[in-house]
Amino acid sequence: MTVSQSPLRIGVDVGGTNTDAVVLDLTPGCAAPVLAAHKAPTTPDVAEGIQAAIAATLAVAGVDKRRIQAVAIGTTSFVNSLIERDATKLERVAVVRLCGPFSRRCPPFASFPYELRAVLEGPVFFANGGLEVDGREIDPIDPAEIRAICAAMRERDVRAVVVSGCYSPIDDEFRQEERVGAIIRAELPGARVTLSKDVAHIGLLQRENATILNAALLRYAESTVAGFRASTAALDLACPIFLTSNDGTLMTCDQAARLPIRTFSSGPTNSMRGAHFLASLTGAKRETALVIDVGGTTTEIGVLLPTGFPRQAGAFHELVGVPLNFSMPHVHSMGLGGGSRVRVGEKTTVGPDSVGYRITEEALCFGGRTLVATDIAVAAGKGGRIGDASLVAGVDEATVKSAQARIKAMIELAIDSMKTSAADVPVYLVGGGAILVPDDLAGVSHVHRFPYYDAANAVGAACAxxxxxxxxxxxxxxxxxxxxxxxxxxxxxxxxxxxxxxxxxxxxxxxxxxxxxxxxxxxxxxxxxxxxxxxxxxxxxxxxxAGAEFKWDASSPVTLAVPANGKRELPNLDVQVTAADILAYRPTIEGPHWVLSELDLEWIAAGCYILGTGGGGNPATTMLSIRELVRAGGKVRVMDLESLPEDAKVVWGGGIGSPEVVLERLDGGDPSEATRALLDLVGVSASAVAAIEIGGGNGMHPMATGCSAYLDLPVIDGDFMGRAYPTGWQTTVNVFDAGDRGEMSLPNAMCSGNGNNTFMTSAKHYLDIDRIMRAGCVEMGTHADVACRPLEKSFLRKALVRNTVSQAWRLGRAVALATKQANIGNVGRVLVDAVGGDKAAKVLFAGKITDVGRHTHKGHTYGEISIQAMATEEDDSRTPKQRFEGVMKIPFKNENLMCKHVVGDKETIVAGVPDLISVLDAQNGLALGTPEYKYGQRVLVLGITAAPQWTSTKRGLELGALPAFGYNVPYTPLGEYVQPTSVIQEYAVVA
The missing domain is CATH 3.30.70 (Alpha-Beta Plaits)
Structure with a gap:
């Protein structure tokens, strides 16, 4: 369709309460592009409501329908059906993962809640294929294997299939997913096949999860899009129809029917894009601005960049309990809206509860009996034509002023949390509840209320x-x-x-x-x-x-493939853990062993990432793979060092390589391969296994190796760093090694997981061990497993940092309890107590990240973040909050190295390695890794005093303190080390 001289476009946004529609004249330079706008209640039949909204808007605009260039629709229909877990709109999904020997211990659906798995999980298959990080094939596709999988899916009447391959987003050469998709379409005519590379980006598990959710919606999406087409056809509109996506851009109906997941967050995005369009009509300059969308129940604040697009959220996020990684706008939501309840007492509060869509029945200004935020605006003379001002005449002036002050404070705090610099920023108000927002706000250069602000979401759809x-x-x-x-x-x-x-x-x-x-x-x-x-x-x-050009033998006979999840029977309901459950929970202690439950694993994973001090890689997928072993009947045991026999030998190690690789090449194969190879080499047996570092994924690695499904060995409650360090020579084993040749670390075994194994038996210097092994690791795909020399108990008594598994458990439990008790605002204090109190740990800073710099050198990621102190909510007298000022700068080399506090011209180093410096997400208390640092994140910085293995000897400080990283700064202890209490000793039943 050719652009007309005066192109007109219709924008529609379907919200939970209202459906908005506008007609825009997009002629360049048009002085009044909004020709008409209409707002109507959203109908149960979304397509019917869209048709009515478009018809009403066209009637107001009075334009020739032939001038309509396109209709663009923003809708929450697809995400709502998923949130509601409506089985009538969702289909069971089969998954074919192309991974070769890798990524099998963390299978598809492993991170889904049971209730959603019960609705969506179909047969799961692992197949040859997948790429390494450098673009090499792990294995080539085997068409006969895929045809055998198709035969098994045909027998199960599979109608929706996901194909996901390791590093498929970078696969432009082999096109493995496309080839497999073509085979499946040929073997299963009528099946809906979705390729993961079409849905999301790097991060196999999260991309696969998003693809599964997408595939489950395809049948419903096709019928919904057909309804949209029928609605416009009934209005004699012959123009193309588009749907708006999460990033504020257009999708054709065919694309939307194939990729409905890309519409999930189109609502907030449309509001921000619409605000940008309306701002441009006033001649506002292109600059960073905050868009505040005030609805009936919530207020959403997003950052509008000079490009006119919203700032995106972090790489990973959750929806319906499922980790995902597709594009989403970064939005801060709070319980403030036109229907928010106002309570007057010793302190006036507004929200977070709301009368919602019942506002016209319950608000005072509409004749109801509930004082809400809209009543405050009407009583203050700012309600315009909303309600009846005489009905709020009885609201006294003091109440109006105190409620307005509370609303102003809530908005200012949220604004400060979303700003990325200390400079004042313009605010664009949109949404029907914008009357609540005052014109004078701290940190704001100007508050803009543009014409048609209450239809900004539909405007954003129209100008996508x-x-x-x-x-x-x-x-x-x-x-x-x-x-x-x-x-x-x-x-x-x-x-x-x-x-x-x-x-x-x-x-x-x-x-x-x-x-x-x-x-x-x-x-x-x-x-x-x-x-x-x-x-x-x-x-x-x-x-x-896609893939139709590929040829394969489609005539040879095949046998049925066996699904990897064929014999699994899982619960249909998820256990909801309450604060009371956490407080009452007792770990299972059997003799000298702590037998880990699923809950223990979740808490340990959260704690390991905190102890990773920014490095070590996120333990999430490692935890999931171990949880799968436990769910299949495996047993993971932890024991204290002193419970070992005196002649015991302990093998230690973990993963080597880039944590980023594990985003795609998940845990797979035999986790005990390197340990078995090493024990065969040295000809001894082991009594236990231990982690090289507690920080990050390596903190949990031995739990898979020692599981009863593999070596059936206990994991020692301790490690050889007490944290994470970037190089293999920065271990307490090396601190207490008598020489410089790394003899207490050698021999070692390194296994790729797909048949490549190496041994290193001697070294000229301990520094050479790390360099040589990392060079080999790159050839193994930049990630491998390593097992190191079995150590005797007498040496472990000196070198082992004790009870760090217990410490990780306590940190993770503390975060979980703070979440369930709605106490995340005090999570810093909670974590300090979990570590051992004010002597052992401190909250060093709190604020938002305002600058991130990164570069690589000799394989390590270097950089620095700046954290700006920000306004603090008014203190609750029971839990006074610590206040900070200035800027905290944290340089890192894979892990955080030091904290430099800058106030004015004065810079003070308040902490440095080997003490632990962890940056936590202030919204949930969970750790952030250095690759995850992004502008605008609200964070707090936790410091923990290092173990004496590092601080009490000259060699420990030489290997682990700031001079080892090129900083001529002597070590000053953060506090006093408090050895974590053993979970076994605390919870063991005394006969």
Whole structure:
């Protein structure tokens, strides 16, 4: 369809309460582009409500329907059906994971709640395929294997299939997912096949999860989109129909029917895009602004970037209890809206509870009996034509002023948490509840209320653009990162143009280079480009026929494949753990052993990441793989060192390589392979296993090795770092080694998991061990398992940092309890108490990240973050909050190295390694790894005093303190070390 001289576009946004529609004149330079707007209650039949809203808006606009260039719809229909777990709208999904020998111990659906698994989980298959981080094939696709899988799915009448492959988003050469998808479509005609690379980006488990949710919705999405088409056809509109996506860009109906998950967060995005459009009509300059969308129950605040697009949330997030990684706007929500209840007492409160859609029945200004925030605005003379002002005449002036002050304080605090600098920022108000927001706000340069602000969401849908995203790993060994980044940006622009964007008005709106730890010559790039739609319908969606050009033998007989989850029977309901349950919980102690439950594993994982001090990799997938072993009947035991026989031998180790690789190549194969190989080499048996470091994923690695399904050995409650360090020589084993050749660490075994095993038996210097092994690790795919020399109990008494598994458990339990008790605001204090009190730990700072810098050098990720202190909520007298000022700067080398507190011109080092410095997400108390640091995150910094193995000897400080990282700064203890109490000793039943 060719662009008319005066292109008109209809925008519709379907919310939970109202459906908004507008007609826009998008002629460049048009002085009054909003021709008409209409708001009506959302109907049970969404398509029917859309039709009525469009009809009403066209009637007001009085325009020729032939001038309508397109209809763009934003809807929450798909995400609502998932939230409601409506089995009539969802389908069971089969998953084919292309991973070779890897990624099998953390299977599809492992991170889903039981209740959702009961609705969605179909047969799961592992198959040859997948790529390494450098683009090499793990294994080539075997068509006969895929056909055997298809035969098994045909027998089970599978109608929805997901294909997910390791590193498939960077697979432009082998096109493994496309080939497998083509085979499945040929073998199972009529089956809906979704490729993970079409849905989300790097992060196998999260991408696969998103693809599963997407596949479950396909049948419903097809019927819903057909209803949208029928609605516009009934209005004699012959123009294309689009749906708006999570990032504020357009999707064709075919794309939306194939990828409904991309509409999940279109509502907040449409509001921000609409605010940007309305701001541009006033001549406002392109700058960072906050968009405050005030509804009936909640207020949502997002950051609108100068590009006109919202700032995106972190790489990983959750929906319906499932970890995901598709694009979502970063939005701060709070319980403040037009229907928020106002309570007057010693202190006036507003919300978070609300009368919601019943506002016209319950609010005083509408004749009801409940004092709500809208009543305050009407009583203050700011309600316009809302309600009847005479009905709130009895609300005294003191109540109005105290409620307004509370609303102002709530909004100012939220604004401060979302700002990325101390400078004042403009605010764009949208939503029907915007009357609640005062014009004078701290930290705000100007509060804007644009015409049609209450229809900004529909305006955002109408003015949506066309985009393209590239998320890839690229070779940077021969070109600089900056040069490669520009090349990726050019590819993103070209892809957006191919999708229908105007080449003259397409720009890069997001571009990030993310170095990969422990690798050289490799970098991850994430780039998004967007541009104005040309007015020509996008090219036919070719995804359905992707891979059709591949040929294979389709005639040879095959046997049925066996699903990996075929014999599993899982509960249909999830156990809801309350604060009372946590307080009453007692770990299972059997003799000298602590037998880990699922709850123990979850808490230990959260604690290990806190002790990782920014490094070590997120233990989440390792925890899931161990939890699967426990669910299958495996037993994981932990024991204290002193319970070992005097002649016991303990093998220690963990994973080596880049934590980023584990995002795609999940745990797989035999976790005990390296330990078995080492024990065979040295000809001894082991009594237990131990972790090289408690921080990050390695803190849980021995739990898989020692599980009864493998070596059936207990895990020692301790490790050889008490934290995470970036290099293998920074261990307490090396601290207490008598020489410099690493003899207490050798021999060792390194296993790739797919048949490549190496041994190192001697070294000229301990520094050589790490260098040589990391070079070999790169050839093994940049991640491998290592087992080190069995150690005797007499040496462990000196070198082992005791009870760190117990410490991780206590930290994770403390976060879980604070969450259930709605006490996350005091999580810093809670964690200090869990570690041992004020002598052992301190909350060093709290604020928001305002600057992040990263670069790589010899395989390590270096950088620094700056954290700006921000306003604190008024203190609750029972739990006074610590206040901070200035800026905290934290340099890191994979892990956080020190804290530099800057106030004015004065800089003070308040903590440094070997003491632990952990940056936590202030919203949930969970740890953030250095790759996850992003602008605007609200964080707190926790400091923990290091174990005496590091601080009481000269060699310990030489290996682990700041001079080891190139800083000429002597070690000053943060506090006094408090050895964690053994869980076994605390909870053992005394006969």
């Amino acid at each position: 653009q066309v985009s393209a995203v590239i998320d890839t790993f690229e070779d940077t060994s021969t070109k600089s990162i900056a040069v490669v980044q520009r090349e990726v940006e050019a590819r993103a622009v070209a892809r957006a143009v191919a999708n229908g964007a105007d080449p003259q008005r397409t720009n890069v709106v997001e571009s990030e280079a993310i170095p990969i730890a422990y690798t050289t010559g490799k970098c991850r790039f994430y780039v998004k480009a967007a541009g104005e739609w040309t007015g020509t319908a996008a090219a036919q969606d070719e995804a359905a026929s």
